[in-house]
Amino acid sequence: MVTEYTLETRVGRLLEARVHAIGSLEEADAYSEAIRLEAIKQPRGVGVLCADHRPVAVYPPTVTDRLVQLFKLMNDHLERVAILVSPTNAVLLLQLQRIVREANFTRRRVVTSPAEALEHLRGGLPTAQERARAEAFVREWPPGEG
Secondary structure, X not given: OOOEEEEEEOOOOEEEEEEEEOOOHHHHHHHHHHHHHHHOOOOOOOEEEEEEOOOOOOOOHHHHHHHHHHHXXXXXXXXXXXXXXXXXXXXXXXXXXXXXXXXXXXXXXXXXXXXXXXXHHHOOOOOHHHHXXXXXXXXXXXXXXX
8 A cells, every 4th residue: 555645845834744545554654654744834832733544444453553553743843733534424523533533732633624634723723814824725535526
């Protein structure tokens, strides 16, 4: 399986990640390192991550275990995180909820709608430009339905 994700910061402190697949420990490590490199561009602890996992089918068990470890490492680097998952993908929803619970970061949430993601992120995005970009990002998937 090929790692498929995009990660960029277009406006302010908002990190945008769209994940399509992470199929191995090495790919999970690469994804985490990419987030770390984006997060350290911000003052420590102020980056806000919107991670859209709606395209993902499911993660292998070894990847979910590694993601718990990696999420814990990112706790100090991010102010808040919204992880967006499709409400029709119950298996992935349960996987991500477990990962978030075990990573023990109260400002990281798994949500199933763009509105929930935006509500959670709002407190970490002080400018209208950041909030507008977050809204545009969560509405871009699936392609053509934004």
